[in-house]
Amino acid sequence: MTTEDATEQGVADEPTPGRPGGVRTAVEPEYGFPAPLFRAAARIPVPPPFHPRTWRSPLRGTWLTSVFGALLLVGLPIVILTGLMSYIAYGPQFGQAIPGDVGGLHLPFFDWPTNPSWFYRLTQGLHVVGGMVLTPIVLAKLWSVVPKLFAWPPVTSVAQLLERISLLALVGGILFEFVTGLMNSQYDYSWGFGFYTAHYYGAWVFIAGFVSHVVIKLPTMVRALRSGPHGTGAFARWLHDSPAETEPEPMDAHGLAPLDPNRPTLSRRGLLGLVGGGSVLVGVFSIGQTWDALRPLALLSPRGQSYGDGPNDFQINRTLSGSGIDPVALGDGWRLRLTGGSSEVSLSRADLAAMPQHTAVLPIACVEGWSTTRTWSGVRLRDLAALAGVPDPDNAFVQSVETSGAFARATLQSNQVLDEDSLLALRVGDDDGGPMADLSPDHGYPARVIVPALPGVHNTKWVASIDFRRQA
Amino acid sequence: MTLWRRLYGANPLHLLAVLGCLALSAYVVSLLWEDPSWVALLIWFVGAVIGHDLVLYPLYALADQPLVFARWARRRYGRERPVLVPAVNHVRAPVLGSAVLGLIYLPTITRHGEDAFRFTAGLGMEGIFQNWLLITAVLFLGSAVIYAARCGFAAREQKRSV
Numbered sequence: 188m189t190t191e192d193a194t195e196q197g198v199a200d201e202p203t204p205g206r207p208g209g210v211r212t213a214v215e216p217e218y219g220f221p222a223p224l225f226r227a228a229a230r231i232p233v234p235p236p237f238h239p240r241t242w243r244s245p246l247r248g249t250w251l252t253s254v255f256g257a258l259l260l261v262g263l264p265i266v267i268l269t270g271l272m273s274y275i276a277y278g279p280q281f282g283q284a285i286p287g288d289v290g291g292l293h294l295p296f297f298d299w300p301t302n303p304s305w306f307y308r309l310t311q312g313l314h315v316v317g318g319m320v321l322t323p324i325v326l327a328k329l330w331s332v333v334p335k336l337f338a339w340p341p342v343t344s345v346a347q348l349l350e351r352i353s354l355l356a357l358v359g360g361i362l363f364e365f366v367t368g369l370m371n372s373q374y375d376y377s378w379g380f381g382f383y384t385a386h387y388y389g390a391w392v393f394i395a396g397f398v399s400h401v402v403i404k405l406p407t408m409v410r411a412l413r414s415g416p417h418g419t420g421a422f423a424r425w426l427h428d429s430p431a432e433t434e435p436e437p438m439d440a441h442g443l444a445p446l447d448p449n450r451p452t453l454s455r456r457g458l459l460g461l462v463g464g465g466s467v468l469v470g471v472f473s474i475g476q477t478w479d480a481l482r483p484l485a486l487l488s489p490r491g492q493s494y495g496d497g498p499n500d501f502q503i504n505r506t507l508s509g510s511g512i513d514p515v516a517l518g519d520g521w522r523l524r525l526t527g528g529s530s531e532v533s534l535s536r537a538d539l540a541a542m543p544q545h546t547a548v549l550p551i552a553c554v555e556g557w558s559t560t561r562t563w564s565g566v567r568l569r570d571l572a573a574l575a576g577v578p579d580p581d582n583a584f585v586q587s588v589e590t591s592g593a594f595a596r597a598t599l600q601s602n603q604v605l606d607e608d609s610l611l612a613l614r615v616g617d618d619d620g621g622p623m624a625d626l627s628p629d630h631g632y633p634a635r636v637i638v639p640a641l642p643g644v645h646n647t648k649w650v651a652s653i654d655f656r657r658q659a
Numbered sequence: 660m661t662l663w664r665r666l667y668g669a670n671p672l673h674l675l676a677v678l679g680c681l682a683l684s685a686y687v688v689s690l691l692w693e694d695p696s697w698v699a700l701l702i703w704f705v706g707a708v709i710g711h712d713l714v715l716y717p718l719y720a721l722a723d724q725p726l727v728f729a730r731w732a733r734r735r736y737g738r739e740r741p742v743l744v745p746a747v748n749h750v751r752a753p754v755l756g757s758a759v760l761g762l763i764y765l766p767t768i769t770r771h772g773e774d775a776f777r778f779t780a781g782l783g784m785e786g787i788f789q790n791w792l793l794i795t796a797v798l799f800l801g802s803a804v805i806y807a808a809r810c811g812f813a814a815r816e817q818k819r820s821v
Contacts, residue, residue, distance in 0.1 A: 217664075217668060217669075218668070219664075219665065219666060219667055219668025219669075220665060220666045220667075220668075222665075289690070290686070290690055292686075292687070292690070319763055322759065322762075322763055323759050326759070329711065329712075329716070330716065333712075333716060333720075336712055343668065344667065344668020344669065345666075345667050345668055346667050346668035346669035346673055346674070346677075347668055347669075349674070349677040349678075349681070350669075350673070350677055352677070352681065353676075353677045353680040353681060353684075355708065356680055356681075356684045358708055358711075358712075359704050359705065359707060359708045360704075362707035362708060362710075362711050363703060363704045363707045366703070366707050367703070369763055369765075369766070370766055370772070373764070373766035373767045373771075373772045373776075374766070374772030374773075374775040374776040374779060375766035375771045375772035375775070376772075376775060377771070378699055378703055379696060379699035380694075380696035380699045380700050380703070381696065384691075384694070384696075385696075385700055385703075388687050388690065388691055388700075389700075389704070391683065391686075391687045392683075392684050392687050392704075394683070395679070395680040395681075395683035395684045395687070396680055396684070398676075398679070398680070399676040399677055399679055399680035400680075402672065402675075402676040403669075403672075403673055403676050403677075430745070449727060450731075452726070452727060452730060452745065452747050452748070453747075453748055453751075457748060461748075461751065461752060461755060464752070464756070465755055465756060465759045468756050468759070468760065469759060469760065469763060472760060472764075472794070473763075486787070486790040486791075486793075486794065487760060487764040487767060487768070487787055487790055487791060487794070488764070488767065489767050489772070489776050489780070489782070489784055489787070492782050494781075494782070502780065503779070503780045503781055503782075504779055504780065505779060506778070506779070506780065506781040508781075509778045509779065509781075629781065
């Protein structure tokens, strides 16, 4: 709505005097070519929600949106980068990251480190729990800019038309990523597409929208945060106001401040406290799925539950019954085959137990954002490599007795085979020196791989064979 | 430059940024072109936007209206005495807390992912809905206790000043 408008349509459409902010008039946006056409469109009377008086919250404005924007500018890059790092952690150089061929859409390839052992736990915990914690802030940011969605006229220039299309990548991208991510971490797969492919490519659409949005809007954000009300030049000045003192932000060309605001029922600091409190609340109930000591707090997470069976009481991501393995194959007749050397080596579980045992306290962390620390003991992978006659393999291919699932096999990098804590584990205990027990059938008995900082699903259970490979 | 601005409506950097965004998005689309599930992907992508902008947002915007309206009505037709402590945010806070937890953990609370979870982990999702109700109760009761305490302090302050 323009100034000319107000005078033409008379008193009925004027902001109510006596409301907070006094008589307010909308600033005419900068129209591109053809400006007369846009001005004519602006004169057409439109009903709510297109009418600018629809939006009554006295808190909306460029400053408030900039505060949410600044929070997301810190948080979202962390979530984006940790997500892209998870793709590398899966070992795309062996063709085992999903989706397989992503063109140029990946971080530079590098060998995923084994040190620190909690590295994947950290990156993936940040990715999933960080995404959850940011959810209230994302919703608040979208709430703060909703008037722009229904702005009239819908287009004011070629620039704005293109920008609105790019905003579909931004808003669609972030909502798609949050919805698919939250559902996947809770085993709800009702989409009709593969999660990994969708979430990975969706991320790049979001990145496209996010980067261009930051480039375009960063100056606006910085300017808004550096100026308080009436040009006082103080960020905190807005936060100081009680609800009674809260005044609407001045009208500007960004069109977020309300033309006809309600009397405030909440101060700006109250709103930020409400949103921040929502984030803290989500964090409190989500952090327990990846922090052992806080597990009792994970009251809403499927991964907060206990299995109640002693040393084997930790999360299962594939049950023995789900694997389709005939339990007979894991009985006394089970043998581990080591290949890659001049002759094949075959070991029974007793043979493995007779070898030098190494104990390591290592986390196991899932891509779904839960993790736990356990004490593992078994034979070092590098000892098995030496036994097979390949003491310095370039990589190792581990095959489970299971054949059906997507993670019934995994290729390990050289550093993952040779790390002193990389084990073919036979026994497991809790994380503070309690009694140890044989791995339960659900946790991979007779033997499973455990490698520091390796994504959980690549720590193969019910291992049948390991092929130590040298690049020819 | 001014001519450019008058024609295009923003500075040239803006054009670079949006074209970069569109090009990268188009590249992603080209990689997914052969994917048989592209229809489902598109439906969920657009559906997420529609679901938030035209369903979820109006719902919570409208849900907030009675609170504001009640406050207005009370101011207009209520007692002369001003309200000691406004109650509206003591309702908003627990509602928002409960709603955001319910939204984020919806698949678990409604047990929608239970079949897959039982296959994967051998566990169910029973009891989580009750946990959510319990958390909701604590949020509301906590908010009520804080409200009562604030009312008490405000009344005492008022007595003192009289």
